[in-house]
Amino acid sequence: MAKILILANNDVGLFNFRKELIEELIKENEVYISLPYGDLIPKLEELGCKFIDTPISRRGTNPLTDIKLFLKYRSIIKEIGPDVVLTYTIKPNIYGGIASRMSAVPYIANITGLGTAVENGGILQSITLFLYKISLKKAKCVFFQNKENRDFITDKIKMSNHRLIPGSGVNLKQYSLMDYPKDGVVNFLFIARIMKEKGIDQYLDAAEYIKRKYSNTEFHILGFCEDAYEAKLKELQEVGIIQYHGMQSDVREFHKISHCTIHPSYYPEGMSNVLLESAACGRPIITTDRSGCREIVEEGVSGFLVEQRNSQDLINKIERFLHLDYKQKKLMGAESRKMVETKFDRQIVIEAYINEIKKVI
Structure with missing residues (x-):
């Protein structure tokens, strides 16, 4: 069985928006998930995922904390030896992408949004784009969720393989068509x-x-x-x-x-x-x-x-x-x-x- 490593920053997003993908991957692969512990981790483990507790400061800008995250990813990749790494959100995309690139492991990134650091411009935007350039350049595929994000990033960073997807999509059975409520209040x-x-x-x-x-x-x-x-x-x-x-x-x-x-x-x-x-x-x-x-x-x-x-x-x-x-x-x-x-x-x-x-x- 192939080994697939997923790097994410929280359990809620991973379970609510990627559960169906994980269910599909687990059928023929070993799936490891690296993210901070949360209430939905047991449910992800019930699906068959192997959990690796990985603290992430989602909004923090402390470079020492980010270096620790990068080193943690390097250690995880070395220990597991994944056949492919999937990354979601900014810090896993950047530090997971760099760690995968340095380990010569194929990786696929998902730009779930540019984030305020890029949106607001200034020095943080320059640093983030520089790190993205290093991390995304060798990705086997970069998924973008909207055209503006795609056009902005690909204008700054030349990459060989990228695709536009409809966000995380929606489970049409779980969120089924409901009767429209009566028109009183x-x-x-x-x-x-x-x-x-x-x-x-x-x-x-x-x-x-x-x-x-x-x-x-x-x-x-x-x-x-x-x-x-x-x-x-x-x-x-x-x-x-x-x-x-x-x-x-x-x-x-x-x-x-x-x-x-x-x-x-x-x-x-x-x-x-x-x-x-x-x-x-x-x-x-x-x-x-x-x-x-x-x-x-x-x-x-x-x-x-x-x-x-x-x-x-x-x-x-x-x-x-x-x-x-x-x-x-x-x-x-x-x-x-x-x-x-x-x-x-x-x-x-x-x-x-x-x-x-x-x-x-």
Whole structure:
């Protein structure tokens, strides 16, 4: 059996978005996973993965910590002797890629988003691109999740083999088409980590305005809350502007009551899984007109696009949605589902990986 080593930065993303690929790989290969321990590690081990605990400072910029990660990857590769290494997210892509290259082991990288270091420019962008140049140059394949990321990186770094895939795709059976809820109270849904770059300020601005003007609306929020927003969420919940539900293990229960998902994110992600899952459930979408979000929406057909960081534009698009009749809202949801069935089925991603791995092994 061939040995496949997967380098990732967290268990949640690996289990929720790569589980089906892992299930396919385990049929004929030994699969090792290197990442920090988390609650979903036992489930990944149940699938048949062999876990290697690997601490990662996901957002840290301490060079000593990153050197330790690189050395850890070198040690893991030497010990296991993988036939191919799969890397996800920035630090595994960079340090795992360099370690694989130095060990003469084939590797396949996935650019799941450029990250704020590249997005914001400056010295951090220059350093990150330099490291990407070293790590990606000899990759057997680099997967990109949207065209803007691909064009930006390939303009800076010449590489021989890269492919565009539809993000992580979505499991169309797990996120099945749901009945559209009745048109009494209109429920809006925000699902994301409660942080500035995910557009929470714009969502709260819109909720305050719309709720006071349209009494038949409810604004729901799901996700882990950063300290900076705890007081504000509590205050707005107490006066009835929002309903905050915290972290949820299964968001499908909330899609059942939702009429529309609002995702005003300007975080530099590859392809929004929140939007893919919402669309798969047959829900209209209001989201930012930027890469990683706009690809999942057909303007005016399955939802609306808004200018990033623009609360007034978001308010305007919510009002446009509210002025649609029930049949039009329901049709928007059906169009969302149709789009993901055509373009974002997770099986497309699995087949792309299997194809590239077969070239190597």
